[in-house]
Amino acid sequence: DIAALGDGRYHVLYHGKSYNAEVVSADYATKTFVLKLNGQRIELHAKDRFDRLLDQMGLSSASAAKVNELKAPMPGLIVDIRVQPGQAVQKGDPLLVLEAMKMENILKAPADGVVGSVKVELRANVQKGQQVTLVHMQNDMSRIEADLAVVRRLATDTARILSRSVAELTAANERNNRLLQDTTIILAENRLFQDETRQALAENRAF
Known part of the structure; x- marks a missing residue:
């Protein structure tokens, strides 16, 4: 547990x-x-x-896998973090905003890839050359893994849809069975009523 x-x-x-x-x-x-x-x-x-x-x-x-380390080009203050671990990025996408000398500098992804980790926190002071993020580069291997991740999601979604469809079909089948049973009972009662009516008419004629 x-x-x-x-x-x-x-x-x-x-x-x-x-x-x-x-x-x-x-x-x-x-x-x-x-x-x-x-x-x-x-x-x-x-x-x-x-x-x-x-x-x-x-x-x-x-x-x-290849890893690109993004380092602070100058000392400054981290004023914005625009990505999180596990997020896919393309070359040039903004990752962090570093404020230095009253100017905001956008630190961008050096290559296509996936953010492995963010090494700093918001409002943190960093030094020149300090590592701020790790970006796992998108090479042939990682493209295969990305495709496999899509396959995993599709397989999971398909299984979920099929499971829901089977459950819905089972419920519909149960409703139809109940309806059929109710209809059978109604028909049987109608036949019984007709038989009783015919018997009553026959008795009336006899008198």
């Missing part, structure tokens, strides 16, 4: 043991997560079945 406590903290019961877990950082582009489990720092690398398939094909994203 997992209970969310807020602010990235969770209480976990596993095999009868209790754990306090905290998400320290999450890099959705590389599927790397840093956790604290009962105070112990742990780094995890998540892989789904598509990742395992790529490993089997010798197309591991870990060996193919």
Whole structure:
């Protein structure tokens, strides 16, 4: 069982043991997560079945990925953050706004890719050359992974739609069955009424 406590903290019961877990950082582009489990720092690398398939094909994203570090060109103040981890960007897209010497400087994505992490916070003072973001470049491997991500979403959406359609068809079939049963009962009652009416008429004629 997992209970969310807020602010990235969770209480976990596993095999009868209790754990306090905290998400320290999450890099959705590389599927790397840093956790604290009962105070112990742990780094995890998540892989789904598509990742395992790529490993089997010798197309591991870990060996193919390229990372671009965006650094502050001058000392200043971060006045706007326009992206978040896991967000896809194109070359030239604005990532951060750095205020220096009363002028706003827009720091842009150096290449197509996915924002791995934002290394600074809003209103933070940064020094020249300080790393502010990591952008995982969009190479052939990452394009394949992006396509696989689309396939995953489509498969999930399709399964959800099919499940809903089956449920709706089942409900409609049950309604039709109930309607058929009600109609059968009504017809049977009508036949009984007709039989009773004919019998009554026959008795009247006899008198």
